[in-house]
Amino acid sequence: MSIAKSGVSLVNKPNVLERARQVLLHEAEEIHQLAKRVSRDFEAAVQLILSCRGRVVVTGMGKSGHIGGKIAATLASTGTPAFFMHPAEASHGDLGMITAEDVVIALSNSGESDEIINILPAIRRIGARILSITGTADSTLSRESDVHLSAAVSHEACPLGLAPTASTTAALALGDALALCVLDSREFTAEDFARSHPGGSLGRRLLVRVKDVMRTGDAIPCISVQANIQQAIQEITSKGMGFTAVIDQTSTPVGIFTDGDLRRLFVQGQTDGNTPISEVMNHQPRLLGIQQMAVDAVSLMEHHKINGFLAVDASQQLVGAFNMHDLLKAKVV
Template structure:
C-alpha cells in the first residue's frame, strides 16, 4: 500500500490524459510537417529500392536500430527482400552479408553514430548503394550517402528533450512511406502479401481455396431430382450440414433444399413427405468452383445471408459441399 510518506507521487488522471493527448498530437504534427518536405529525394530513394537487384540491408544503432528492424520487416512483407544488420556486429563479420547489388538504408537521428560512420568506407568498397534517414541535413552520414531523407523534427515529445520519441516516429513513418510506394510500383497484390504471411489470418483468408475446405465423396449430401421430401430430410439428418443438393442424371446440381426450407414448408401446411423434392427445392443454388478462394464464399454468405454452398468442377458436376462450420474450422472466418 502506498502512503503519504512512500515517496511516490500520484498524478491525477486528467493530467495523464492531457499529457498523453499532447504527446500524440505533437507526434502527429511532426509527421504532417514531414509530409510537406517529401520531394525529389524521396522519389530517388524509391527508385533506388526498385532498382535493387539484391536485398535492402537496414542498419541503425540504439532506438534507430529498433525502428530499422521494423522497416526491414515491413519491406520484406511487402515484396522487397530485406533484413536488419546491427552496425556494431557489421565490423565483426556481418559486413559479409552485404553484396554489391544491395542497397543499405542507414538510420541515425544525429547522422553521426560512430558505429555506422565507421562501416561506411567498407560498404562503399563492397559497392552497395547507401540511402540514409537522419534528423540532420548537415551530418557525416547525410553527406556520405547517395540519397538522403530528412526525418528532422522540431523537438522530441519527451519533456526532457532526451528520449527519442517524435524523431523515431518520423523515421518509422518515412520507412512505411518508402515500403508502400515501392509496393504500389511493384503492383504488389493482397495475394502476394498473403504468400509471405501464410500463418496469419490474412494469409489463410487469401490462400485457402474451396477445395481446401469442402467435404467430398460420401460426406456430400445429395439426392436425385426425383427423390421425395422424406429422402431429402434423411440426407440432411445423416450428413449434418443443414442442407442437401439435388442433382440431375449427369451429377449436375439443379437445386438445394435446406432445413430452413423444411421449416417454412411446415409453417405453410405443406407437410407431405412423399411429395417430389423438385416441386419445393430452391432452383438457384449458389455454386462455387473448387479453385475459387474460400474468402469469396465468406463474402457471399454475408451478402446473401446463406450458410451452405455446393462446389462444382470445370464440367459443372457436384464434387463437394461446405458450410460456415467448415470455414470456421479452416480459420477463414
C-alpha cells in the same frame, strides 16, 4: 512496480493528460513539418530501392535500430525483400549477409554512430548502395551515402530533450512513406500482401479458395433426383450440413433441399415421406466453382440468407459442399 509501492505521486505533478496531448501534438507537428520538406531526394530514394536487384538491408543502433527493424518488416511485407542487420554484429561477420546487389538503409539521428560509421568502408568495398536517414544533414553518414533523407526535428518531445522521441517518430514515418511509395510504384495489390501474410486474417480471406474449405467424397450430402423426401431427410441427418444436393445421372446439381425447406413443408401439412424430392426441392441451387475465393461465399451467404453452397468443377459436376461452419473452421470469417 505500482505507483503506491514506488512512492511516486501524481500530486503536484503536471497534468498527465495535458502532458500526453503535448507529446502527441508535438510529434504530429514534427511529422507535418517533415512532410513539407520532402524533396527530390525522396524520389531518388524510392528509385534506389526499386532498382535494387538484391535485398534491402536496414541497420541502426539503439533506438534507431528498433525503428530500422520495423522499417525492414514493413518493406518485406509490402513486396520488397528486406531484413535488419545489427551494426555492432556486422563488423563481426554479419557483413557477409550483404552483396553488391543490395541497398543498405542506415539510420542514425546524429549521423555519427560509431558502429555504423565503422562499417561504411566495408559496405563500399562490397559494392552495395547506401541510403541514409539522419537528423543531421551535414554528418559523416549523410556525406558517405548515395542518397540521404533528412528526418530532422526541431526538438524532442522529451522534456529533458534527451530521450529519442520526436526524432524516432519522424524516422519511422519516413520509412513508412518509403515503403508505401515503393508499393505504389510496383502496383502491389492486396492479394500480393496476403501472400506474405498467410497466417493473418487478410491472408486467409484472400488466399483460401472454395476447394480448400469444401467437403468432398462421401462427406457430400447428395441424393438422386429420383429420390423422395424420406431419403432426403436421411441424407441431411447423416451428413449434418443442414441440406442435401440433388443431382441428375451426370452428377450435375439440379436442386437443393434444406432443413428450412423441410420445416416449411411441415407448416404446410406436406409431410408424406414418399413425395418425390423433385416436387419440393429448390430448382435453382447456388453453385460456386472450386477455384472461387471462399470469402466470396461469405458475402453471398449474407446477401441470399443461406447457410451452404454446392461446389462444382469446370464441367459443372458436383465435387464438394460447404457451409458457414466450414468457413468458420478455416477462419475465413
